[in-house]
Amino acid sequence: MKKVLFLCLCIIVLFSGCEVKKAEEVTNADKFANEYSVSDKNPFVYLSLNEVYDLLDHGTGIIFFGNSDCEVCGVGAEVLTDVLIKNKVKEAYYYNPRRIKEENSKKYKKLLSMIDESSDEEISFNLPCVLVVKDGYITSYNDELVELREEDNDLVIGKDIKKDLRNKYNKLIKDFKSSE
Numbered sequence: 001m002k003k004v005l006f007l008c009l010c011i012i013v014l015f016s017g018c019e020v021k022k023a024e025e026v027t028n029a030d031k032f033a034n035e036y037s038v039s040d041k042n043p044f045v046y047l048s049l050n051e052v053y054d055l056l057d058h059g060t061g062i063i064f065f066g067n068s069d070c071e072v073c074g075v076g077a078e079v080l081t082d083v084l085i086k087n088k089v090k091e092a093y094y095y096n097p098r099r100i101k102e103e104n105s106k107k108y109k110k111l112l113s114m115i116d117e118s119s120d121e122e123i124s125f126n127l128p129c130v131l132v133v134k135d136g137y138i139t140s141y142n143d144e145l146v147e148l149r150e151e152d153n154d155l156v157i158g159k160d161i162k163k164d165l166r167n168k169y170n171k172l173i174k175d176f177k178s179s180e
Helices: 002-019 028-036 049-058 071-086 098-103 106-117 145-151 159-179
Strands: 044-046 061-065 092-095 129-134 137-142
Touching: 028 044, 028 071, 049 061, 049 092, 049 106, 061 071, 061 159, 071 145, 071 159, 098 106, 129 159, 137 159
Parallel strands: 044 092, 061 092
Antiparallel strands: 061 129, 129 137
């Protein structure tokens, strides 16, 4: 009887050990690729709001502000991802301000204030928005796709618009790389 009990216990331990699976780690790039339907070779790193504040205060990098529920932001993410990969940018940052913007919270007002203080130009900060930051100073930005959303209820973003956006994002990247 002891042998049968011991054998049953061994079988249970063996099978329970086989069922333990390690959860695959989801990378920032995988998460961004799933969220925006772009290449999983993208260089995006998700930032918390405090990390965004730090970047705007004294950091250097490229930050994409977008909302994956927004079709225009999806186009911006697609084109920017392609440009970053082709320009061999190893790291860019991402933050979705939708929740704090909808709440019009103090955190959102602080973000807008920091953007205003970090730039010589007035930035409307509509999504999608790409900021290039060097030592806490915004050296360039682009949020031109917003104009498309405002002008056209039936949004169709053709090759010409994507090509123009690609050229503008390439200029941002070129400016960023020259300041490194």
